[in-house]
Amino acid sequence: MESVQAGILPANEELTHELIYSEAIADAMISIAAKFSSQLPVDEIKLGHIYYEDSDEASRSWRLPEKRQYIDFNWNQERRNQTKRIDVSIRCRDFLCGLMLGRRSKNRLCITLRYLEGNPHNHPLKGFVMPIALIISESFADAYGIRQVNISRPDKKLIERYASFGYSLNAADKARVKRNNSPRAKLLTKLL
Template identity: 40%
Template sequence: MGTAQEHREKREYALSLAYERIVGEFLTAVPVIESIWFERIEPNHWSIVHPAWRAHPDRKDLRIDFNWLRQRNKRRDKLDVSIWCGDDLCGLFLAKLSRKRINVALRFLESNPYPNPLLGYMLPIGLIIAESFAFAYEAKEVAVTQPDKSLVPLYRQRGYQLNAADLSREKRKCDIRAKVLVKKV
């Protein structure tokens, strides 16, 4: 991945690209979009997520046990971002750059389930951030690994494609597996 300084510079560049694109795309839809800002996932962010986000009535039956802080600290090659709008933590993002910088794989994206300025916009914002990291690191594609199948149509609307096996299943009117969706950048 390079030196820590190179990583910081590419991270800043990617997040500035993401900010510009997000503001440009959502300025009319979200009046406070210019208040969006990004930082690394910190221990106090995890304390906001757990247990509050997990205790939300819509998530109680999902049994989500993902620990953002542990995953961020697990490996240095992770690309982690906490997504804020004003004083509200609106989402958390975790991706990985492949060893040969072929792709940026979006691993996890979680939105704050409580009312916040970016509610309903976390998926496109997360994809813009992943694509910006891919551009900054000169990766050829962005992959979304193990997406929720109910969200596959939204990913496809944003240019992400099923792999050849899933396209074949879809043509035969069979259920797709959707283990990975890919977009060339």
């Protein structure tokens, strides 16, 4: 009897995650509409899981601009490797505008945004992929009852932009900045 229950629990956990995923996506769409309805075609934004076709498109066409050729990242492989993953594709008007991959911590202490990439070509959400991804991450935190969202290893050029959304350096990095050193920026944090 115990082995049967052990086999059922992961399926129940996966079902629970999918229900929370749906709730978080719905809440994110409400927040996106409230915040950006005057700037974006919010009724045409679609959020969903990352599928192979999405990762293939990102690898094939997003890496063509010279400034992106150094990126050696496989969305499909990373998505499969993540446990407790939060994978979201951001679409608008049939354009794949962005991909994000996050996870919740084992003890449900935080949601961590691990990877975020926006389509470098023109699309309807140009310049808004990051704030939309942060809204999504915060919606997942809310759906799981978590009060902290982290950004793992952000691009150092984007620290000020993340800070404008309420994310801050950890104590060690704040001390480095105080001593006029560059932050290592391994983690940015926001308490909700």
